[in-house]
Amino acid sequence: MWVACWNVNSVNARLANVLAWLNEASPDVVCLQELKCEDHKFPHEEIEALGYNCLVHGQKSYNGVAILSKLPIEEVRRGLPDGEGDEQARYLEAVVSRPDGSAIRVASLYCPNGNPVGTEKFTYKLAWMERLQAHVQGLLALEEPLVLAGDWNIIPREEDCWDPAVWSGDALFRPESRASWRRLLNLGLTDAFMAMDGAGHTYTFWDYQAGAWPKDHGIRIDHLACSPQAADRLAEVKIWRAVRGNEKASDHVPVGARFS
DNA sequence: ATGACCTAACTTTTAGGA
Secondary structure: OEEEEEEOOOOOOOHHHHHHHHHHHOOOEEEEEOOOOOHHHOOHHHHHOOOOEEEEEOOOOOOOEEEEEOOOEEEEEEOOOOOOOOOOOOEEEEEEEOOOOOEEEEEEEEOOOOOOOOOHHHHHHHHHHHHHHHHHHHHHOOOOOEEEEEEOOOOOOHHHEOOHHHHOOOOOOOHHHHHHHHHHHOOOOEEHHHHHOOOOOOOOEEOOOOOOOOOOOEEOOEEEEEOHHHHOOEEEEEEOHHHHHOOOOOOEOOEEEEEO
């Protein structure tokens, strides 16, 4: 089964692209980020018509995450458990059940950007990663297949961007951000791309500006983090790079992992 | 050449993205 994630940069502005990719790739489970709409404005009918159950955690204008699944969805969690007072829709978790009776827990997450560094935005990013870390510790104790998929807004390595010098002061590449990603992995999670490929200069995002796409000036910030029980079943990873060249493309492309 | 974009919103400019 395929589990994928994609920051669509407005699900309604991107609807034609989303439907086309779902038809082409036909993933079993998809975690979407940056819906940029409230729940009632999510294009439920169009996506359900392709055979997906839609679980939506949106908000007006910004953020918003969803889980699309061809499999039955249960055990839903909206937001991080300590999210009292946090209005930003950045986390959605559910368990999907496979026909063979096995289950996989999936989280769709949209880590804060954090720019500019030195402001409360960067503080919020690091605090959000700490909150996620605390929650994931509890999830790992369940010892079940778990995939945390989404836009992490973190460039893990120098070779995950086209020019480290350009990104050195950016919230996506700051040592504090990269350390928070490493701390999370050190709990026992596996970056699916690193386990199955790991090649440098393999990107998932290209800015709309400055001809970043034609020049291949990208960054790798969309990741699937797998628990040991999920990592043991990793069979393949894929980045749908060509999607970036389509009309009205999102600045991110879909990333997915196949599990046996 | 150090340029160049896109989206939502009570829009005619701003905030946010990365």
